[in-house]
Amino acid sequence: MCLIALAWQVHPRYRLALIANRDELHARPTAAAGFDPDASDVYGGRDLQAGGSWLQACTRGRLAAVTNVRAGLAAEQSPRSRGALVREFVRGDLDAAAYVSALQPTAQDYGRFNLIAWQGEALAFASNHPAFAMHAVAPGVHAMSNGAFDAPWPKSSLATRALTAWLASPAAEADVAHDAVVLTPLFAALADTTPAADAALPDTGVGLELERALSPPFVRGERYGTRCSGVVLVGGDGIVFAERRYGPDAAFLGETLATLPTG
Incomplete structure (x- = not known):
């Protein structure tokens, strides 16, 4: 994943x-x-090459996402x-804080990541770059792309503004x-292909x-680009999970909307 904005x-x-x-x-x-064929209570997209995911939720009231x-x-x-990391958390039983804390000894074994994990009344963040760090996410609107948590990248700022609005x-009161x-x-907002001004660009080498x-926010390309956009809404009566999928050069491939009951 390359862009996440969230309101907690x-x-x-x-x-x-x-x-x-x-x-x-x-x-x-x-x-x-x-739904994952190997875990009937887990819902989301799946990476068929490495076996993990970028964003999944569980009907037991769990969610994780990674960039x-x-x-x-x-x-x-x-x-x-x-x-x-996403796959393990949503299938597991550890609460969010305990899960991200337990990652510290092996965090550098993974590709560079930013991870959020939600369970119940807790939302936790962890990263392994440039060194392992973790914290509870404070109430508010936040974003992370391919840099630090809440770094003011142009695409992150656009996404947080759209979510806040x-x-x-x-619309937020409608029956989604x-x-x-x-x-x-x-x-x-997720489909915006407008490049940022040079002066606002990060320097990631x-x-x-x-x-x-x-x-x-949306990267259009023939070989590499935005593969899917997701919207997840966690309410008291369940989790709304919507996804739109894209192919090369932003070709629209389909969409899915599901409401997951939570116990």
């Missing part, structure tokens, strides 16, 4: 609201959002996929399960041309 304990209806984009090679085999951390052009040598609008059109403003290409 901000809205009276949704204790957690999250919007996200996953950027990846278009050739990488992927399963669309759905990679960009640091130069050299290929990572870490043996474990960061997507395994949506939560303040009548029966009127998915109310999610349109969120998906529109990949060069100006690539920083520009990766700066919009």
Whole structure:
């Protein structure tokens, strides 16, 4: 994943609201959002190459999402996929704080990651770059892309503004399960392909041309780009999980909307 914006304990209806984009090679085999055939209470997309996920929720009231951390052009040598963190948390029983704390001894075995894990009344963050760090996420609107948590990258700022505006609008009170059109403003923000101004670009060691290409919320490309956009709303009566999928050059491939009951 390359962009996550979330609102934690901000809205009276949704204790957690999250919007996200996953950027990846278009050739990488992927399963669309759905129930995991190996874990019937887990819902989300699946990376069929490494076996993990970028965003999944569980009907037992758990959710995790991960982004990679960009640091130069050299290929990572870490043996474990960061997507395994999502898979392990949503299938497990540890609370969010305990799970991220337990990662510390092995965190450097994974590709560079930013991870959020939600369970009940706790939302925790952890990262392994430049060194292991973890903290409880404070109530508010936050974002993370391929840098530090809450770093003011242009795409992160756009996503947090869009999420804040949506939560303040009548759309947030609508029955999303029966009127998915109310999610349109969120998906529109995630589909924005406008590059950021050069002066606002981060410096992640990949060069100006690539920083520009990766700066919009939605990355359009023939070989690499945004593969899917997700909206997840965690309410008292369940979890709404919506996904839109894209192919090379932003070709629309389909969408899914599900409401997951939570025990």
